Amino acid sequence: MDWNTLASALFGADHGIVRTGDFLHGDVLFDGAPLTIIGTTHHAPIGVALALAQARLVLDTMARHPARPILLLIDTQGQQLRRRDELVGINRAMAHLGMAIDLARRRGHRVLGLVYDQALSGGFITSGLIADACDALPEAEIRVMRIPAMARVTKLPEAMLTELSQANPVFAPGVENYVAMGGLRRLWQGDLPAALRSALDDSPTDDRRASDGKARGGRRLAADVVQRVLHAD
Template sequence: MSLQYILDGLFPAGHDVSVHGQLVAGCAETALGTVAVLGTTDAAAIGHDIALGLAGQVLDVVDQHPGRPIVFLVDTKGQALSRAEELLCLNGSLAHLARCVDLARRQGHTSLALVTGEAVSGGFLSFGLMADKTYALADAQVRVMDLKAMARVTKIPHERLQELAAESPTFAPGAENYLRMGAIEAIWDAPSAALLEAALAGQQAAGPAADERMARGAERGGRHLAVATAAAVVSA
């Protein structure tokens, strides 16, 4: 699914979005007014350049367009994997991006993320899951780590991880499993202006609120212990 097709489906009233490498930035028109459009395309690996570039774009929106909603388009295969990126402390750049998204929220910017292709590990966490709500297209591939890679790291046999993935969404890749865990609010069959505008309107009406993802995960049977564990930590 091309970026142009996605943009045309989400913003039929018009959009002015440019692509610099694999970084997406611009604005678009909706029934609710102009929104900022930021994100990645072509399964980008998030290195310092993209992380800091996105962070700068978020700060520009906060500075130049107070209160403008932000729509994040997520297509990333995760953080860039190289010794150079790690030696330059990529974790710091990813954390900076996450803090910028949080700053936008605290400054009154409603945000929504839509997974359009891949959404993997730190690249996804740093801005896709930092949005107020996260959605995914039906053919999106969402995961923290491939099961074979997980087997190498945990020393748990791949076959056993496959069995666990069949029983628990916390081990399993796929948008449906992240929906069950509450990380994804809903899955959309196709890019839709009506769905996007309804999601933004609902979030704007709700206003700043506590993160409901743990509660959603409990309701959907994907995370049984998170709510009770968090409550116990807070009350300790």
């Protein structure tokens, strides 16, 4: 689903979201209450400029609209692989975006992520995976690395990784596997406004991804490891 169709389904044809290049931004009304929309489109690579533009809007929302919810619309191919961005500090720009989102959460803003198209790598880690909760449309594509690339990095045969992906969500791309691992809270199907309403009503304030992954059988050990670290002497 393209971003304009999604926005119209959620907020009506006069939604007020603007596209500036690959950057989506705007203020919308939902059930009579304002939301800040921050997002990307066209499988945007997240470079320094785009990371800083998103962070700026998060900070502006905190300054001008305390406690207003923020909805992140996610469609990214990951970080920008370009020498210029590496030289000017893409790692710091993306960290700045992640810290801005985390600060918004700590200041009482509900921050929700919605993967409506594609979410890969660092572009997803510094947005939807830092939100209070991240959901997705069923047709979205989410992965960190394709199996052929994973085989090159791990030096393991593709056939072995393919076999592992059939039983272990950690090795497999796809929204259902990210739900199983707890990275995604739920999929939005059918009535999209109702799904957003539910997401706003029950967004958690604590990080439940590890416990969700354990309960769903997608990550069986992460929650226990977290507790052991937290309670270590």
